Amino acid sequence: MQASEIPAFVDEIIQAGCDICAVGHDAYVLGDVEEMVDAEIELQRIDEAYGDRDFLKxxxxAYLRSLGRYLDVGSTATHWIESQKPN
Incomplete structure (x- = not known):
């Protein structure tokens, strides 16, 4: 995977039904494990298409945070949508 592919990767993960979000400034999760069971085949396809991305973590x-899809460590928010600041 190349850095230029991050937006497409994130979009495909979201389209697969996973609620991807950053956790803090150095980790991200694909979403609820129960949701991912239904998307398992699509996630495998995405993983094969994009390949290794560990070095782009x-x-x-940073991209997820720029989209507002993040939870900060120690936050009382239970979902990334709660982290978004009102305009």
Missing amino acids: LEIV
Whole structure:
């Protein structure tokens, strides 16, 4: 995977039904495990299409944070949508 593919990767993960979000400034999760069971085949396809992305973890996290899809460590929010600031 290349850094330029991060937006497409994130979009495909979301389209697969996973609620991807950053956790803090150095990690991200694909979403609820129960949701991912239904998307398992699609996630395998995405994983094969994009390949290794471990070295881009911080860039993926930064992109997710730029979209407002993040939870900060220690936050009382239970879902990333609660982290979004009102305009």
